[in-house]
Every structure is written in structure tokens, then in C-alpha cells.
Amino acid sequence: MTSKGKILMLHGFVQSDRIFSGKTGGLRKNLKKLGYELYYANGPEIVDKSTLPGGDDNKTTEMLIADAKSDDLYGWWLRKTSGPQALMNYEIQQSTFDYLHDYIVENGPFDGVIGFSQGAGLGGYIVQDIRNILNLTEEQQPDLKFFISFSGFKLIPDIYQEPYTLNHAPSSLHVIGEMDAVVSEERTMQLFNEWADDKRVLLKHAGSHFIPNSKPFAMQVCNWIKITTEEETKKNKETAEITKNSKKSADPGSLEDDLMNMMDSIGKL
Numbered sequence: 001m002t003s004k005g006k007i008l009m010l011h012g013f014v015q016s017d018r019i020f021s022g023k024t025g026g027l028r029k030n031l032k033k034l035g036y037e038l039y040y041a042n043g044p045e046i047v048d049k050s051t052l053p054g055g056d057d058n059k060t061t062e063m064l065i066a067d068a069k070s071d072d073l074y075g076w077w078l079r080k081t082s083g084p085q086a087l088m089n090y091e092i093q094q095s096t097f098d099y100l101h102d103y104i105v106e107n108g109p110f111d112g113v114i115g116f117s118q119g120a121g122l123g124g125y126i127v128q129d130i131r132n133i134l135n136l137t138e139e140q141q142p143d144l145k146f147f148i149s150f151s152g153f154k155l156i157p158d159i160y161q162e163p164y165t166l167n168h169a170p171s172s173l174h175v176i177g178e179m180d181a182v183v184s185e186e187r188t189m190q191l192f193n194e195w196a197d198d199k200r201v202l203l204k205h206a207g208s209h210f211i212p213n214s215k216p217f218a219m220q221v222c223n224w225i226k227i228t229t230e231e232e233t234k235k236n237k238e239t240a241e242i243t244k245n246s247k248k249s250a251d252p253g254s255l256e257d258d259l260m261n262m263m264d265s266i267g268k269l
Helices: 017-023 025-034 056-066 095-105 118-126 130-134 185-192 217-248 252-267
Strands: 005-010 036-041 112-118 146-150 171-177 200-206
Touching: 005 017, 005 095, 005 118, 005 185, 017 025, 017 036, 025 036, 025 171, 025 217, 036 095, 036 112, 036 146, 056 185, 095 171, 112 118, 118 130, 146 185, 171 185, 171 217
Parallel strands: 005 036, 005 112, 112 146, 146 171, 171 200
Antiparallel strands: none
């Protein structure tokens, strides 16, 4: 099947492109049938196991690194501290944005972005104003058609707030695991609430901190993408037609032709 487009995949904290690809096999197969090719970027930050939270966070840490080998630990940013303030005390390095810029130029442009956990947090931020945030031209990355967040969250530090106010982001699907002990529903809803009502959909599954691979769930996601992109295509065609007609109406030559046609019609009455 000829590819309809490309999707940028952003993995979670202490994952990698390889791990994320393996964990989204079911979704990837269904998206391929829909005509999409998935591209898995790899976070540039190498995570040291010794810096991961301990104590009360042991269960979370074990869940995060369960499938990771020592050379598989990557992230999109690193926290500056541990404890309760860690969720608010971080800064994404410019090298991460530069990496994504280069990745999109080399492999894109992309129709949509799908992120998981930290990758969904990053994705939910960059899709707000992707060309300005990643210093891309419209040719390098046209407007995105959709964004999907699995266990995502809003970036909290003050330096990241402005793009959320622009209302430039594409239609979004936000997926929550009802048993997710890593990213709370409250944090996911903070991201969800940054979208207008007509550009957001909430989907829940009964599991925890993972992307379900069952066929019924994958079909739900694929159906949402299909409906969303078809509506977007229809809207773009309607906008183009209105613009075309507006330009035609504003053209003095067109106005003159219309007037002459009216006069000819009157003469024939």
C-alpha cells in the first residue's frame, strides 16, 4: 500500500527507539494497514540508573526500567532534583530541540506525532507551535494533522507556558490508563485541557502505564485518525475554495466579466 504519510514516535523516559518500537507492534501494524509509516526518534539524554528515584518511588523505578538494558536508558530531559518538586524542576536542553529539528528535516515531514509518557509530554508541547519551537520552515514541516498522547502530561515550568496559549495545535487524542501509577489522571487532564473542546478526545483503557496492543484498541486509534484526517482534508478543501472564490471576486477583470454577462442577459430579455 502506498504510504499516506509519516508519524513521528516519541518514546517514554528510560526507553529508546528500539524498545518503543517493540512495545507498539500491534499499533504499528494497524497504522501500516491504514497507510502510515512510523519513525521512532531516540531521546538524546542518557539516563544513569543511579540517578533514578529510590525510596517511596521504587515501584515506579522498577516499572520504568523493567524492559531496559544498561545501554537502553534514554530520555528527552533529566530532572534536576528528586522528591515532590521533581515534577516541576526540569529544563529541556537545546540539544533535544536541535535533535528533533534535524530528525524531522532528515525523515519528515510528518502528518502526526504520537508520544508516550515523557515523550507525550514533549510531543504535547512541540505540537503547539512546532515550526517556531523547532526552528523549521513550512516546507520542512507543514501543519500537523493530529497528535496522540499516551499517558502524557503538560510541561509545568514557566518557560514552557506560552505556546499552550496560541491555539495552533492539531486535533488530539489523549489516552489514559485507569491503573496508571506513573502518570496520574490529573496530570494527563492538565494537558487535555489545553485543547479546545472540538479538537480533543479522551480515551481510557483498563490497564496501567503502557500502550495497549490489542486489535480492538488499535482499531479505535486508527478510526480516530481516519475520521480526523478526513475532516481536516475536507476543511482544507473548503477553505481553499473560499479563498479562490474570494480572490476571483476581488479581481477587477472578473468583476468586469460578470458585469458584461449581466448586461448581455438583460439584452436578451
